[in-house]
Amino acid sequence: MITTTGLRKVYHSRGRETAALDGVDLHVREGEVYGVLGRSGAGKSTLIRCVNMLERPTSGTVEVDGQDLTALAGRGRRSRAELRAARSRIGMVFQHFNLLSSRTVQGNVELPLEILGVTGQERARKARELLDLVGLTDKAKAYPAQLSGGQKQRVGIARALAGDPKVLLSDEATSALDPETTRSILQLLRDLGRHLGLTVLLITHEMDVVKAVCDSAALMKAGRIVESGTVTELLATPGSELAQELFPVGGEPSGEGRTVVDLTFHGEAATEPVISRLSRTYNVEVSILGAAIETFGGRQVGRMRIELPGRFEENVVPIGFLREQGPQVDVADVAADARKELVK
Amino acid sequence: MSWDDIQPLLVQACQDTLFMVGWSALIAVLGGLPLGVLLVLTDRGGLVQNATVNKGIGVIVNIGRSVPFIILMVALIPFTRFVVGTSIGAEAAIVPLAVGAIPFFARLVETSVREVDGGLVEAVQAMGGSTWTVVRKVLLPESLPSLVSGLTTTVVALIGYSAMAGAVGAGGLGSLAVTYGYMRFDTGVMLITLAVLVAVVSAVQLIGDLAVRALAGRSRSQTI
Numbered sequence: 001m002i003t004t005t006g007l008r009k010v011y012h013s014r015g016r017e018t019a020a021l022d023g024v025d026l027h028v029r030e031g032e033v034y035g036v037l038g039r040s041g042a043g044k045s046t047l048i049r050c051v052n053m054l055e056r057p058t059s060g061t062v063e064v065d066g067q068d069l070t071a072l073a074g075r076g077r078r079s080r081a082e083l084r085a086a087r088s089r090i091g092m093v094f095q096h097f098n099l100l101s102s103r104t105v106q107g108n109v110e111l112p113l114e115i116l117g118v119t120g121q122e123r124a125r126k127a128r129e130l131l132d133l134v135g136l137t138d139k140a141k142a143y144p145a146q147l148s149g150g151q152k153q154r155v156g157i158a159r160a161l162a163g164d165p166k167v168l169l170s171d172e173a174t175s176a177l178d179p180e181t182t183r184s185i186l187q188l189l190r191d192l193g194r195h196l197g198l199t200v201l202l203i204t205h206e207m208d209v210v211k212a213v214c215d216s217a218a219l220m221k222a223g224r225i226v227e228s229g230t231v232t233e234l235l236a237t238p239g240s241e242l243a244q245e246l247f248p249v250g251g252e253p254s255g256e257g258r259t260v261v262d263l264t265f266h267g268e269a270a271t272e273p274v275i276s277r278l279s280r281t282y283n284v285e286v287s288i289l290g291a292a293i294e295t296f297g298g299r300q301v302g303r304m305r306i307e308l309p310g311r312f313e314e315n316v317v318p319i320g321f322l323r324e325q326g327p328q329v330d331v332a333d334v335a336a337d338a339r340k341e342l343v344k
Numbered sequence: 345m346s347w348d349d350i351q352p353l354l355v356q357a358c359q360d361t362l363f364m365v366g367w368s369a370l371i372a373v374l375g376g377l378p379l380g381v382l383l384v385l386t387d388r389g390g391l392v393q394n395a396t397v398n399k400g401i402g403v404i405v406n407i408g409r410s411v412p413f414i415i416l417m418v419a420l421i422p423f424t425r426f427v428v429g430t431s432i433g434a435e436a437a438i439v440p441l442a443v444g445a446i447p448f449f450a451r452l453v454e455t456s457v458r459e460v461d462g463g464l465v466e467a468v469q470a471m472g473g474s475t476w477t478v479v480r481k482v483l484l485p486e487s488l489p490s491l492v493s494g495l496t497t498t499v500v501a502l503i504g505y506s507a508m509a510g511a512v513g514a515g516g517l518g519s520l521a522v523t524y525g526y527m528r529f530d531t532g533v534m535l536i537t538l539a540v541l542v543a544v545v546s547a548v549q550l551i552g553d554l555a556v557r558a559l560a561g562r563s564r565s566q567t568i
Binding site: 052054080084085086087088090092094096098099100101102103111112114115116159163169 | 463464466467468469471473474477488
């Protein structure tokens with residue numbers, strides 16, 4: 001639904017060039033919720049703004065719903081009109097809501113419809129329907145200044161949906177909200193996405209957002225996507241940084257000369273008594289350093305960090321046994337992790 | 345002079361002042377509003393960035409603002425004669441008043457419009473709005489309280505300028521104060537005229553402030 005190819009955006013300032021986007025290839029499938037995660041300055045905001053051409057990419061292409069938007073970047077009257085038409089089919093939700101303070105809630109939701117040239121009565125009907133959808137029917141006549149942050153974002157979402165978009169872009173939509181409100185807004189986004197068959201591209205710096213709503217995710221660093229895939233795939237990828245952050249299992253080894261192993265269980269494997277079998281078969285003492293179970297997209301995933309006595313070389317056979325039993329096995333290089341922590 | 349003598353003069357002067365100020369304020373809005381908006385739009389990083397147009401308008405506005413009004417009035421006599429057919433009287437005074445007020449108001453408009461949150465502009469662009477839509481639906485409505493406040497300042501300044509318009513025989517309160525109060529040493533007329541001027545300016549300011557409060561109220565109040 002959204003495809004970017006070799007997307008680059010270079011800013012010039014005082015003779016220096018900074019590449020905010022350095023060759024980004026992104027592919028968002030129809031109907032999925034796709035999260036781009038990254039720290040501030042990683043380029044994720046530039047990326048989402050390139051998708052609806054609020055920022056013109058320096059090179060590369062952006063395709064939304066089969067239409068190449070970068071081809072419309074020309075200055076001609078016709079391509080500008082086409083770009084505007086394309087934008088009206090892409091909804092956008094902002095971190096700071098960006099509601100007009102001079103208009104009522106209903107007036108704000110009607111704005112995109114005015115731009116589309118919808119007649120007065122139809123506008124009012126549609127706006128009320130959307131406010132109903134986001135649970136703000138009773139606030140239609142209120143001004144944004146009279147609303148709480150969460151309510152403002154609901155108005156923002158209703159407004160973004162007014163043009164019946166197929167694609168919704170969310171630029172840190174929950175970053176200005178408290179955790180409780182964040183949860184309710186995310187739930188609303190996900191429900192609406194499913195209900196209306198929307199494709200949602202959201203950017204965030206909060207892992208919890210990805211955990212709560214995303215089907216797929218990508219990690220951005222210094223203008224590049226360093227990892228991407230569906231959440232299930234990512235969790236199954238050995239050494240995945242996203243998986244580690246999505247679903248961390250902690251626990252320090254109890255001493256030198258021990259082997260730490262991270263186990264990830266998917267679906268069926270989660271119910272197998274793997275640890276006790278390992279312990280009985282090889283007569284080894286297994287200590288559990290940390291464990292957790294979470295649900296991603298309705299599927300249960302368990303993670304566990306265990307410790308075996310002896311170095312890795314001495315544990316090759318038990319680890320091989322673990323691999324046969326089903327779970328995904330990563331031998332954690334605890335020393336390397338510790339070094340990474342120091343660098344951070 | 346007795347009150348009976350002053351009264352008709354005062355009424356006439358009030359009418360002249362309101363006539364001059366009213367028309368020139370209207371023209372200042374019609375001219376200054378687009379200029380002020382253009383100054384913002386054509387500026388660096390603006391929606392229709394255009395350095396030439398921006399510098400051009402900037403220079404014209406600066407010249408307009410730096411020429412003292414009394415000189416502007418004299419310098420514009422040929423232009424005034426061309427526009428209204430005469431260079432004497434209240435109608436003739438409207439021309440220099442308006443020409444002086446346009447750049448003044450344009451700068452105030454520029455400041456007001458610049459204060460509108462860029463995120464709102466972006467939101468409307470993301471909806472598929474054109475530059476014209478942005479001006480009409482975002483920049484002007486969002487800066488309206490501030491624009492009204494700028495208009496109030498402009499009207500008050502125009503009342504001050506209009507006193508000088510007496511120099512081209514335009515009449516008005518200022519001219520009354522000068523001809524009767526100053527030249528004929530009639531302190532009574534002087535004081536009465538001044539009192540009326542203060543009252544007019546206060547009334548304008550009060551109306552302006554009330555309008556601003558009414559407009560800004562909806563975007564500030566926290567309760568319904």
